[in-house]
Amino acid sequence: MKPKIFVTRKLRDEVVSKLRDQCEVFMWEEEDIPVPREVLLKEIEDVDGLYCLLTETIDKELLNKGKNLKVVSNMAVGFNNIDVNYATELGVAVTNTPGVLTETTADFTFSLLMTTARRIVEAEAFLKEGTWRTWSPMLLTGQDIYGSTLGIIGLGRIGEALARRAVGFNMKVIYANPKRRSDLDEELGLEHVELEILLKSADFVSLLTPYTPETENLISYDEINLMKENAILINTSRGGIVNEEALFDALKQKKIWGAGLDVFQQEPVSLDHPLLSLPNVVATPHIASASINTRLKMAHLAAENLIEVLNNNNPKHLVNP
Numbered sequence: 307m308k309p310k311i312f313v314t315r316k317l318r319d320e321v322v323s324k325l326r327d328q329c330e331v332f333m334w335e336e337e338d339i340p341v342p343r344e345v346l347l348k349e350i351e352d353v354d355g356l357y358c359l360l361t362e363t364i365d366k367e368l369l370n371k372g373k374n375l376k377v378v379s380n381m382a383v384g385f386n387n388i389d390v391n392y393a394t395e396l397g398v399a400v401t402n403t404p405g406v407l408t409e410t411t412a413d414f415t416f417s418l419l420m421t422t423a424r425r426i427v428e429a430e431a432f433l434k435e436g437t438w439r440t441w442s443p444m445l446l447t448g449q450d451i452y453g454s455t456l457g458i459i460g461l462g463r464i465g466e467a468l469a470r471r472a473v474g475f476n477m478k479v480i481y482a483n484p485k486r487r488s489d490l491d492e493e494l495g496l497e498h499v500e501l502e503i504l505l506k507s508a509d510f511v512s513l514l515t516p517y518t519p520e521t522e523n524l525i526s527y528d529e530i531n532l533m534k535e536n537a538i539l540i541n542t543s544r545g546g547i548v549n550e551e552a553l554f555d556a557l558k559q560k561k562i563w564g565a566g567l568d569v570f571q572q573e574p575v576s577l578d579h580p581l582l583s584l585p586n587v588v589a590t591p592h593i594a595s596a597s598i599n600t601r602l603k604m605a606h607l608a609a610e611n612l613i614e615v616l617n618n619n620n621p622k623h624l625v626n627p
């Protein structure tokens with residue numbers, strides 16, 4: 307008998323057939339609507355595996371209902387939506403999809419940095435609204451990228467990929483990370499610094515650290531107060547790493563210059579969120595890894611991880627400690 311799995315979102319046919327080859331598949335058939343919690347709580351009761359997205363909260367209540375559950379496969383590199391410690395206690399494997407989204411996410415992070423620095427969204431609206439009268443010396447002037455300092459908080463795979471791009475743009479790159487990466491310091495001329503130094507000296511601060519209890523609200527009033535007046539904050543990690551009230555105050559009072567935000571504490575962010583009212587914020591809907599190829603690679607990798615566990619093999623990417 308094939309193991310039973312529940313998939314929390316409609317996936318491309320090629321991924322579903324890969325899963326169907328090995329499993330009996332039950333799937334939430336909507337592409338753009340998350341599975342309601344009550345449906346998930348019911349479906350989990352009877353399955354051996356769960357294929358989920360970052361939109362689902364896999365907590366104690368849910369895990370306790372999964373009496374036959376052997377694996378939770380998250381189609382994301384981040385896994386803050388899952389209570390991994392509790393899953394581990396129950397003997398449930400948790401897997402994720404690192405690696406395949408690194409370059410795409412770094413591409414997006416760098417483009418969000420450039421878009422925010424050069425006010426591209428504002429400029430397009432200015433033109434399309436018919437406000438453009440003439441070329442003027444200081445019209446829509448932004449911040450320079452070349453020659454500036456990028457501070458990366460969290461130098462993992464994506465941080466490294468971003469650093470490589472930044473060096474190519476003639477930026478100086480400093481980073482705050484639990485571990486010093488001497489190999490990269492030597493190869494790319496990076497500099498490992500304390501968080502406080504990074505915040506005081508960077509023109510761009512990019513958040514690329516995992517979201518954990520330790521990094522929740524990592525950037526709040528005190529930290530933002532250290533930042534330069536021309537500084538731009540770029541967040542392509544998780545919204546909870548930043549205190550959004552503190553960020554709003556700082557942007558409104560022009561204590562810092564701008565922010566490029568792909569992630570928010572609550573997603574989807576509500577349209578009346580104060581941050582969205584600011585002209586110096588570029589906001590996107592959590593799409594840093596959203597290239598067609600990369601999203602397909604993530605979907606396939608999540609399927610492979612799940613199948614490996616159900617076949618009693620080691621998955622490529624196990625998250626449990």
Ligand code: DGY
Pocket residue numbers: 360381382383384385407543594595
């Ligand atoms: C992840 O994988 O964690 C991203 O946030 C979505 O690609």
